[in-house]
Amino acid sequence: MTNAPRLASASLDHPADQRDVARWDYEADVIVVGFGAAGACAALEAARAGARVLLFEATSGSGGTSALSGGEIYVGGGGGTLMQRTAGFNDATEDLYRYLLLTGGPDADAARVRLYADLSLQHFEWLMAQGVEFRNSYIAERCIEPVTDDCLIWSGSEEAWPFAQQARPAPRGHCPKFAGMGGGRYLMDVLTQRVQQARVQVQFDARACALVRGGEREVTGLVVRVDGELRSARARRGVILCAGGFVMNRDMVRRHAPLLLRSRFPIGTVDDGSGIRLGQSVGGAAINMAEGFATIPWYPPGSLVKGIFINSQGQRFINEDCYHGRVSQYILRQSGDRVWLLQDQDTYAEPQLRELARIEIATAGETWEEVERDLQLPAGALVGTVEFYNRHAAGGGDPLFHKAAKWLKPLVRPPFVALDCRVDHCFYASFTLGGLDTLPTGEVLDAARQPIGGLFAAGRTACGLPRWGEGYSSGTSIADATFFGRQAGMRAARVSR
Template sequence: MSGQWDEEVDVLVVGFGGAGACAAIEAVDNGASVLALDRFTGGGATSISGGIVYAGGGTSHQEAAGFEDSVEDMLEYLRLETEGAVSDETLRRFCEDSVANLEWLESHGVPFDSSFCPYKTSYPTNDHYLYYSGNEITPPYRDKAKPAPRGHRVHGKGTSGKGMTENLDASARRRGVRVWTQTSVTELLTDDSGRVVGAECRQVRPGLARTAHRLLSTWNRKLNIYYRPLGKQLDKPIRRIEQRHAVVKRVRAKNGVVLAAGGFAFNRQMLAEHAPNYRKGSAIGTIGDDGSGIRLGESVGGATARMHRVSAWRFINPPLGMVKGVLVDRAGERFVNELMYGAKVGDRMVNEHDGHAYLVLDQRILDEAKKQLPSQTLWFQRLQMEVLFRSAHHKADSIAELAGKARIAEDALQRTVFAYNEVARAGGEDEWGKAAEYVQAIDSGPYYAFDCSLRSQMGYPCPMITLGGLTVEEESGLVTREDGTTIPGLYAAGRNASGICSESYVSGLSIADCVYSGRRAGRSAATAS
């Protein structure tokens, strides 16, 4: 195409979160001039995440904590989790590069630590930064792949994702990456051959509107984490500013454009189309995770894959004592090992049990969990559990009465609890493979049923991210068409692309994929002829 350009660079990166920052750094380190655009102020979903990177094969932190791991053991485990989302060659390369990618992050100022969490948790406290972040020690995984802790949490208080994105942002800028914040890409531009040569975008003008846009987006992001209906009240004012107070700019990308603008968890229409079972979940990230990057790729012929896959995290632990209860559906039947990682629990709950789940336990188990609360939780985990303990539950003097109050099938629930108690008292093998130390009879009333269903609940959300995206050539990250041919000049990374974690998710795998796919796309775009 012809026309006036406002800016020319070698590589244009759309989205400056985890994947986008990695792509930008890798591109500039390979000799390219780089401009990164972000609808808000950068960081994306990674900045408000727990900052977990799934890494193994013998990292320095694993070794310092006294754990042996190998590429083969990591590969064998991830084969079970990823279920063919990428080729075996790509998965092996991901595992082989794992140690180097973690060291690469550290070289850009992202801090990690080797303090190991001695108990199973969904997210460790500020005392621990290495842990089993998936299903490694849970059957059938532990029986097929040698376990090792591979969840590497960025060192920092609270949810430490911000510590990752801030350091990557600073490193990128030091290297000469230019960043346009509060800038949304509206169209990809192509030449007569179909090659992507740039993008058109809208940038919020300097002044009061720009300040308001920044403040509103910050509060919107925070509110969305805990109760989306509140955060949603700020969506329209943010969009109104973007529509009324923005200027149009056109950027030429001589080597290529990298799409790294996140998933589509905040796009209800796309969820209804691709993953309708998850519409009641609580999206995590920013409202920039609206599928815009994926739609940009589709607009020039890009194909998509695994758009139906969503990861909803139904965590019941910490405190660890909670897993001694039983998770049942409305029919009163157990459907999972309660020690399973929250994404696996959520997957079965949503896709096999209509999004409903109830954790049933007794006073003795609850008392133990309450004692663990101060030492095993961070403030946000403690807040969620306090909501459950104080109000978000049903209480009764018998299992039959509890079933009636919670609207669970009474006869089936009584049979489920009776069978569970029999195994607990006999020291037998749990039918779902839960370790014997966590199988405890539920026989000391009163009894409780905690609603763990998918729907948004104030104080106890079920966070979710989308996993599918644009199909890419696995060697380069180039976006591909339905027929498998590549679209010249267009790359995708992170949750804009179908990748390592697009079939199944464990903590840290998405960010690790952002690093892997972001670096791949940035390197390929920088060196493209």
């Protein structure tokens, strides 16, 4: 008897009933959905723990958004990685813990952060043992991603207020040995080879369409579309959802994270929210759905950090030495749609990614009054802001936003310039951070925080380490996807039922 007619009524939002599965087309201990960083690591660990693993990937190859990424991973603590120690940073686990807790925002998950901080160095060793290479090198200058094959960079707001006051700063962004931006493809190629060697059965062009429920609170399988046909797959121990986030599903973004609609450049691949919806279909709770990463790459060079951002009212609103993603979150939240970055002759340099970022000079003038008039701001608004900033910067202070002394320089040398950083004009890229609520070991939780039997999630399908746009730091998403993907794989392989 064919399955198709009975499975057809199931969907991402409505699970199939196991009683409607006439026969299983596939069987495995653990089924993984999605072959990005989280799925690869989940599959690897489940297979190595002795489970028969089946991985379904909607597209024709491995990689997902992970392969588009810089492949940068946020690690440290335990005295530091080789690269950190060589660069002179003795990074304590407690500092990594405190920093990550702060970056998680009001809803940080202390248990998850604790586990990651304690095992971060081990995880880095694990990645290297898979064959991912990292050079022992450090770039002190501010950058988004190295354009060389260098490794260690400052990739968050570690040195900026209020983070630096609560956790001793250290650079923790580790980029793979890959010349140019985009080391994520290299990272995924290495992980893909390991998955193949681990004898994971991979089915490409197979889209997960619905979960199969064995009882009220038990997931026992999956409905997948392969070759235009609906097929059923039995998971003896568990299904792990690693299908990415939802930034490409504009309806979901509209409903859950409308602020991100201001960014016209969602970045990702599939990221259609299917993993999250599958989890929700059996009662999984989705949390922090309004949160996302959004940014304009306005530096390097670092000298631009010595400028100041002003909004439509001519007011400053943040310490500009924060990570570009944090600054951009504040930009998104300003009232009015105009934002400028003000520089003088000593601090101005062309943004390295100017063309990508679409940052242009709005106006230049010999006095700040002239710039203010050109920008059609009320008399005194910009001039007062600059005068206040300059007066305190000259004394090495920033009483309003606490920008660190090394970035403080009065903007007094003409010509003066205003760079146009409007959200609707420039390249503000975005992806989502909300997702299924899970235990650090990957079990998907319902609204009462009770695990749903046989269901796990990791990567951007889950709400993981990075869960607050204002705190996001580069490398935390791949760190989260790889590390917590592994935890879910190990845990699912141990399920007995």
